[in-house]
Amino acid sequence: MRTISRLLGICFVFVLLLSACQNDNTPPAVLDSGVFPVMEDIKSITIHDWGTDTVIRTITDQHELDTLAQGLQRAPASSIDDPEPSGQLFKIALSNDSDTAIYQVNDLRLTTDHIVSGKIYLPGTEGQGKAWKVTTQWIRQLLGQEEQTQTAEPLLYTTFSDITNSVVVQANRDMDKDSVTKTLERTLVVAGMPLEELDYTLYWVDDQRFVVEFANMKDDTSIHFRLDDIMSKSGEPFANKEHTFRNQVLLSSRNNNAVSRLKWISQDNELIRSQSWDFSAVLIQPVFPIDKVNEPVTDEKTHAELDAGSLEKLFVYHTNNTLTLIDPASGESTKFDPHLSSEKTKPFANNDYGIGTLMGDRFNEQISYAADANQFIYRVERKNGHHELLYTAPRPIYGIAVSPDLNHVAVLIASDEFVGPEADLIVLDSAGKEIYVQEKAAYISHSDGFLFVYPMQWKNNDTIVVPWIAHGAESFSRGTATIHLKEHTTTKQANPELPEEASQLLEAYTGGPGAATLLRVLPQPGGEQEQNGSYAVQTSESGSWLINTASNRVIWLGPTTLIGWANQNEVIVAQPGKEEFIYNIGIDG
Known part of the structure; x- marks a missing residue:
């Protein structure tokens, strides 16, 4: 099922890349420059679920529109891989008074991808599609998850994969990278193999998302560490006193035939x-x-x-x-x-x-x-x-x-x-x-x-x-x-x-x-x-x-x-x- 879902995601991407957006009059010179061709004077952005075309959110607030447009202007160019990583897919429509342009967003935040947190795809001609990297914060802003950040407490979100033996951590604030490294070193423990033999790599994808990959975990091995001492760049602690389980990371590597x-x-x-x-x-x-x-x-x-x-x-x-x-x-x-x-x-x-x-x-x-x-x-x-x-x-x-x-x-x-x-x-x-x-x-x-x-x-x-x-x-x-x-x-x-x-x-x-x-x-x-x-x-x-x-x-x-x-x-x-x-x-x- 996981493989089928991945293949369908790849197909959706390339179907869109082979199609043309409405009123696509973007100059070829802009496409070739590597800079995302942001529409001028955006009046609205509508986000649709890719599979059902259900409208998830419509943005008309000018400050939000400007913030998202600036994020796209800063987005570095990316490539389309083979196979292309598959995350949660969205269709977004950018509109001004005269035009509407359709793009696809691939939200990779919950995957173990340690290169990029998301991509936005621009349909091209003759099958030559374009892709740009977008950050965790930009996707949060697009989906309305950033609206409560100023009043919400600092929070971390973790996901795991026992297939790649990876841990993905997201935050609703920019994280202090040095505090992450020190916290991991201080609290990491392992059961099933000596700690000194455990090989892991910390990948910073952007300021609000990192991936830890444990490359050589043996079968029937487990790792455990805490995230309480991580700080935001502004000095706020991510420790959660009421829900301490949020900051616990526990990952087990076990083969499918493991018995008690x-x-x-x-x-x-x-x-x-x-x-x-x-x-x-x-x-x-x-x-x-x-x-x-x-x-x-x-x-x-x-x-x-x-x-x-x-x-x-x-x-x-x-x-x-x-x-x-x-x-x-x-x-x-x-x-x-x-x-x-x-x-x-x-x-x-x-x-x-x-x-x-x-x-x-x-x-x-x-x-x-x-x-x-x-x-x-x-x-x-x-x-x-x-x-x-x-x-x-x-x-x-x-x-x-x-x-x-x-x-x-x-x-x-x-x-x-x-x-x-x-x-x-x-x-x-x-x-x-x-x-x-x-x-x-x-x-x-x-x-x-x-x-x-x-x-x-x-x-x-x-x-x-x-x-x-x-x-x-x-x-x-x-x-x-x-x-x-x-x-x-x-x-x-x-x-x-x-x-x-x-x-x-x-x-x-x-x-x-x-x-x-x-x-x-x-x-x-x-x-x-x-x-x-x-x-x-x-x-x-x-x-x-x-x-x-x-x-x-x-x-x-x-x-x-x-x-x-x-x-x-x-x-x-x-x-x-x-x-x-x-x-x-x-x-x-």
Whole structure:
């Protein structure tokens, strides 16, 4: 489609070049001089959409007419390339009291063309058409986009191409070129290859548009930089405090066959290992298998297990509803068969990730628990696949967790038939009998009718942690609710936060204080974060980061999902395939 559009654009240009304008009495000497033959005493300019001939704008204001005419008088001559670059095409009619001349404008501002921002074409005789370069500002003036510039705040506009690995930046003011160069050098980070190996070129097309081309980006490589410190020529900052995402540039170079994968990355930013699958991943769940069937599970052991900070095992849920069990320490993976195949054609039988079976987070060699079709709770005998229905939920299931002794199953179900943000907690014994119910025990803000996975976990045999996110009534946005079953009490607490020193380091790359939304903050495991100052962080805007306050080092891990620490030195992130997303369904806190 892109190629066809390009060819049509080329044809439109040359059809016009072969045609004659109305009352074309321009002297050949003027055409040959290289100066655009501006009509005298212009009374109006009418802009038409090229494809539909719809009138977009008519200009009669004399000041605007004079400004546009002066821009054409200064326009340098250009050539007509083969192939001619294809942008957005307009037909413009310049009229005075006696004549009308028709021209074509090729708006190339949104393309990656780093030679010119636009062209205007003059029809000629015997197929000898002419072309002139026009600037970003001139096109803005022509289309009426310059009218609000004097009252509007300084703004930057970015477009990207993962075909040419280019970033195009436009401004509504003339930019200070030195500030652009310094900003790019200071904030540019890369994931997937060493920064010193990255080759890029900054092309200035005109004072309001530049193109950055990254010539040697490898597959599965991403770049990130900010535009906040760019200044206009008059000294105005382009930093946008209310909409900081406007000044973020994130470009990924991925081949069309790229699949999702897990990456183990060291604190020295070295790729330790990478693992991909035949089917892309959708969800990743931290789990705690109990290796020995009769292994005693004490509260002390469970606390030590959770407080270690590093991952035990991982379930990877794939797009074809299969499961892979991964050992984070070694990367070893095995297929995991849940032995369930309930009818999944009913409403909410598959959640909004396309997954119909959720596994309990604890199991041993003999027994596992699962929520199938987001309604039925089963106990599964793993060796023979026999499964016993324990419970049928009255409303869709948001989450499931198994107690450390494997004797109880907790589920979160929608609090009402609208499947809204509130969830009820139900605790079942080994026979499937309800032994504890707490209404509206968990909360994740979302619109009604969406069945997401709510992460949950038993801290010990008497305590369950559930999510409490964006409720509005708390002093924090992201946090948890800890439910004490024996005491029938609930304690709400915020998720871990970055200390000030680490926040300042991250803010230099994410747009300043408050610009980044922190989804997860994971201190380095082993209780050494106070000495080493290492944190793994995920933001909603740019993905995952490693921060070390002892060395003042910030490493960008790409637009990835943070899974957790594999050990004290390695972080695991999930990199989605092209146009895919991966969600972590573990709980923090």
